[in-house]
Structures are given as C-alpha cells and as structure tokens.
Amino acid sequence: MRVSVASGISFLLAALIWPCAENIYGCPVTRIQTYVYDFIYPVHDCGIRTKVVSxxxxxxxxxxxxxxxxxxYDCQKIPLECSASR
Structure with missing residues (x-):
C-alpha cells in the first residue's frame, strides 16, 4: 500500500491506493483516479488537528x-502528518 500526503496553506491532501469502506468523518473521496483516491479538504474539516510546533x-x-x-484482516488505521510554515 502507498500513501502520499501534501499540504498547502489551507488544504491537506491524502491519496490512498484503495478506498475506505467506512467514512468516519463524513468526508468522501473528492477525486478518483485509477487506484488513487484524493481527499482534499480544509485543514479544519474531517478530523484534521492543527498543532503549533514553533x-x-x-x-x-x-x-x-x-x-x-x-x-x-481487521480495519487498519494510517496516521498522517504534514507540517507547513506560516
């Protein structure tokens, strides 16, 4: 399995190569490509937490x-993190 993450000032992008069966936060896939699913949402949605590191x-x-x-196999959880400069 491959997970890729990128961030911008107000969006977090996560792509997973196969779909989730459950939609925990009510945030469906925003774009579907062959074997890639994009989830593009503002950083205050979908259970995304923001911490001030410095x-x-x-x-x-x-x-x-x-x-x-x-x-x-049981349901799996992948932690995702991304940092950005202010």
Whole structure:
C-alpha cells in the first residue's frame, strides 16, 4: 500500500491506493483516479488537528481508516502528518 500526503496553506491532501469502506468523518473521496483516491479538504474539516510546533511551523495530523481487501484482516488505521510554515 502507498500513501502520499501534501499540504498547502489551507488544504491537506491524502491519496490512498484503495478506498475506505467506512467514512468516519463524513468526508468522501473528492477525486478518483485509477487506484488513487484524493481527499482534499480544509485543514479544519474531517478530523484534521492543527498543532503549533514553533513560531513558524504548524503540524497537521489526522488518520485514515480502511478495510483491507482480504477479509481476514481487521480495519487498519494510517496516521498522517504534514507540517507547513506560516
């Protein structure tokens, strides 16, 4: 599995290569590509937390939950973090 994360001033982007079966925060996929799902939302939505790390740096944190295709495995949680300068 591959997870990529990028951030801008007011958006957090996370792409996961297979879809989540559950939508915990009510934030559906915003764009679908072949094997890639984009979730683009303002940093105050979808359970995204903002922490001040220093005078110039903010840390954005959230989690992505998914159910693996193999039904023998439990639901998985991927922690996501991204930092940005003010």
């Amino acid at each position: 005078e110039d740096t903010l840390l954005f944190q959230t989690e992505m939950y998914f159910n693996p295709r193999n039904t023998h």
